[in-house]
Amino acid sequence: MTPANSSNRNDSGNKANVKNELIDAFLEMMTVERAASANTIKNYKRALSDFSLFCRKRSETLDTAGASDITAWLAELEAAGISASTAALKTSALRQFYNFAYSDGYRADNPASTVARPRTRRPLPKTLSVEEVETLFNAANEASGEKGARLRAMLEVLYASGLRVSELVSLSQSNIQRDENILLVRGKGDKERIVPLTARAVVAIDEYLAVRSAKNAPWLFPSRSAQGHITAARFAQLLKALASKAGISVQKVSPHKLRHAFATHLLEGGADLRSVQQLLGHADITTTQIYTHIAQDRARRLVNDKHPLSTIKRDDS
Known part of the structure; x- marks a missing residue:
């Protein structure tokens, strides 16, 4: 992934391209390997876009964001009064996105791995008998x-x-x-x-x-x-x-x-x-x-x- 500390305009454009390519690769994996529904893909894409905008306000990007950035974003959402289910969906989007980025070598760490899940009971994934x-x-x-x-x-x-x-x-x-x-x-x-x-x-x-x-x-x-x-x-x-x-x-x-x-x-x-x-x-x-x-x-x-x-x-x- 590109360095996060460059202020050059071309570097900023390159980082945006890397970010978009990584999101696209993640959403393609969710569609093909996980058979995620169109609605899930839409929600995950929106969550990643919203978090990206939040990172920008903190002079960070999806590439450089850490656990503290994720926690701060979720706290801001909670203060805004979003439902527990919506918070769970957005957290899931980030956890799966960063797990994908880490597993496929796009990042050397997974900043979402230490982020606590929202206080809501998620149903277990259904499996075939x-x-x-x-x-x-x-x-x-x-x-x-x-x-x-x-x-x-x-x-x-x-x-x-x-x-x-x-x-x-x-x-x-x-x-x-x-x-x-x-x-x-x-x-x-x-x-x-x-x-x-x-x-x-x-x-x-x-x-x-x-x-x-x-x-x-x-x-x-x-x-x-x-x-x-x-x-x-x-x-x-x-x-x-x-x-x-x-x-x-x-x-x-x-x-x-x-x-x-x-x-x-x-x-x-x-x-x-x-x-x-x-x-x-x-x-x-x-x-x-x-x-x-x-x-x-x-x-x-x-x-x-x-x-x-x-x-x-x-x-x-």
């Missing part, structure tokens, strides 16, 4: 031809590995270590990690490669796109169509929500948090901890709904 994932697979099994085989392979690999959608679509055949059935994945921050594949995923890949027309393509999932491989946006569209065919709400299905499901179902099955962190490629284990909350919430609901004594009141007389 095991039964819903099985329903998706069953619908995918009905698809025919090369495109059907490709969809099954991508679905199996995603749920078996928990890859980010950007990592999934850009897999090359050299990423697959066939002798050990593992993937070598280069993720955020150019960090490499090893992810094992299930036997089902390996079979799905083999079945797809057997019918794939582009025999010599370096990408595992080639296409006619500018990148040479299927795009994240196109795969997200295919998943939505598959969800509709399977009778599952399309709002519940996206590549990122299948990544959620991978992590949640592993923890529900007894996996330890550190292993799940490594598989997901999270730099900070606190990012992974949200999945333990989801698993705990499900366990709590299961006990309350299914335990034979859950609805029987105690007689304390």
Whole structure:
């Protein structure tokens, strides 16, 4: 990122361009990888623009702002009487923006990491149940031809590995270590990690490669796109169509929500948090901890709904 202490007019213009490019990159990631709604994108863009204007009054920019700037802005908003939900949305925008900037190497620090969340209870992110994932697979099994085989392979690999959608679509055949059935994945921050594949995923890949027309393509999932491989946006569209065919709400299905499901179902099955962190490629284990909350919430609901004594009141007389 450009230096923050230059007063030269050209440097100021360059900083503005970097800022805008970074915001654009962040919003593109939210759209493609997180399947964020148009309304969320609009709200996040507005929050970042408002914070940028606040920083300017303090002779700072998005590039140079620190935790004290974020805290001061939130305090100003609270004094202006904004609702707790609006404060939570704006805080979320900054936390995710700076987490993205830090994870992708645009900043050497994350100034939002120490900022306290607003005093409001946010609902846990919804994730697909095991039964819903099985329903998706069953619908995918009905698809025919090369495109059907490709969809099954991508679905199996995603749920078996928990890859980010950007990592999934850009897999090359050299990423697959066939002798050990593992993937070598280069993720955020150019960090490499090893992810094992299930036997089902390996079979799905083999079945797809057997019918794939582009025999010599370096990408595992080639296409006619500018990148040479299927795009994240196109795969997200295919998943939505598959969800509709399977009778599952399309709002519940996206590549990122299948990544959620991978992590949640592993923890529900007894996996330890550190292993799940490594598989997901999270730099900070606190990012992974949200999945333990989801698993705990499900366990709590299961006990309350299914335990034979859950609805029987105690007689304390």
